[in-house]
Amino acid sequence: MHYDPIVYLLETPKYHLLKIGTVNLFSGWVFNFGKQKIGSLNIYANDKLLGNFAVNLPREDIAAYIPSIPAVKTCGFSFELEIDNDNLTFEIVFDDQSKELFFIFDVANVINQQNYFNNLNNNLAFIPQPKPELIYLTQGHYDVDEYKNSIIPGVMNLHNYLQHAGVDVQQIQSLLDFGCGSGRLLVGWHLLAPHIELNGCDFNPKLLDWVQQNLSNQAHCVKNNLTPPLSYADNKFDLIYLISVFTHLSLEVQQEWIQEFKRVLKVGGYVLITLHGEIYVRNGFWQEPDKIHQFLNTGFAESGSNDGSNYYASHHSIDFIKQMMQGFELIDYFPNGNIAHKRTLFQTAQSQDIYIFRYEP
Ligand SMILES: C[S@@+](CC[C@H](N)C(=O)[O-])C[C@H]1O[C@@H](n2cnc3c(N)ncnc32)[C@H](O)[C@@H]1O
Structure with a gap:
């Protein structure tokens, strides 16, 4: 396979809009362009598990572009998390309980650039x-x-x-x-x-x-x-x-x-x-x-x-x-x-x- 089968979009919060010291809404969609369905996401702050959040919300708008994968119909996620100084690790949990690193949200870097991002915004x-x-x-x-x-x-x-x-x-x-x-x-x-x-x-x-x-x-x-x-x-x-x-x-x-x-x-x-x-x-x-x-x-x-x-x-x-x-x-x-x-x-x-x-x- 010559491609990354994980297709996704983190809709909120975008990098430059993350709010530190308060609750943020994490929402978006993710699917696997393969047989295994994604069931949920684990989120860790450093090594501590903050929560496990289902990937199951309807996303007919995305499914319209991906007719070949039925699971895309419910590939949405949405959950709230309080953000302090720790980097967040997003982990994919497939339906068979196997896991894979999704990505890391570099919170420390956002904190360093807070004034710069405020000016840009x-x-x-x-x-x-x-x-x-x-x-x-x-x-x-x-x-x-x-x-x-x-x-x-x-x-x-x-x-x-x-x-x-x-x-x-x-x-x-x-x-x-x-x-x-x-x-x-x-x-x-x-x-x-x-x-x-x-x-x-x-x-x-x-x-x-x-x-x-x-x-x-x-x-x-x-x-x-x-x-x-x-x-x-x-x-x-x-x-x-x-x-x-x-x-x-x-x-x-x-x-x-x-x-x-x-x-x-x-x-x-x-x-x-x-x-x-x-x-x-x-x-x-x-x-x-x-x-x-x-x-x-x-x-x-x-x-x-x-x-x-x-x-x-x-x-x-x-x-x-x-x-x-x-x-x-x-x-x-x-x-x-x-x-x-x-x-x-x-x-x-x-x-x-x-x-x-x-x-x-
Ligand atoms: C998918 S959109 C992307 C727009 C923009 N690059 C962005 O990322 O927001 C593709 C754009 O390419 C333009 N386009 C297609 N063929 C073109 C051509 N021969 N010369 C100039 N623009 C063209 C379309 O009009 C359209 O605005």
Whole structure:
């Protein structure tokens, strides 16, 4: 198996919103993309068991995306915990009583950064947020709080991925969020790394109009077409990132964009891409075993139609994307968004694989 079968989202409390010395609501969902069902979660503070909490709440919203696993219908959890200074260890308890480390909530680190997080939260409160209908276009849900609260951890994770790859974020002068949607992550960069010149582009006029009207103080965003070119000068960017964008583009269009990225990137610049890997193939094609074999044999599979829309999905193996990115060196790879085999508390692109390439022509 080449993927992490544990799929999850901790909806509350997000890292930067944890309240110390009081009760917090821990809620979200988790399921195993395999035969064993997850029955409950054990939570430990240091080595002391604080409680065992059932994973059994209805989540039809998640089940709609995962038709192949019946247990997803009841994959929700929700419980309250009083938080003091201790780190929390989350442990998965399967129905057969076997156990596995889920993740660690680094409370000590949140305490150290309390003032910083308060400032970020205060500044975020003044920035406009899109309406639910617009959020649905990029996130597949209508939850304004989930969208807003994903901004800071989403960009913190991008920093973690880049740092792990040896990229010095302080040295980045200019970046492009390709397929920026409603500017979710650009807002996070604006708050966390204001020294960077922030650019975004998207081909959906509804999203781009909103960004231009509401986020012009945070980033400079322009509309592009389905295929290149971009309107930028040569050698402009130190970093281009694509969060869940190539996942919705056909191979031909992806190939055209890779050539265009070479033009607008500085030599030695970086591309961070998120892609659907094997777990998405096994879910999306669960009734089409031929497609699964095709992916395992060739490293690529696609479904649906309408290039660029959420109704089209493409899937890549690591060997396939390396082959496509001629002229780039793969400098780090985070399968399912995990860093060094450890799950992050809040992923940037759910269970997608994350790749960082350096442009070395
Ligand atoms: C799943 S959404 C992700 C949005 C954003 N990256 C985020 O994480 O919030 C994919 C985005 O890619 C955009 N997109 C798809 N094809 C594109 C293309 N050829 N050029 C620019 N944007 C594109 C869509 O309009 C959409 O906003």
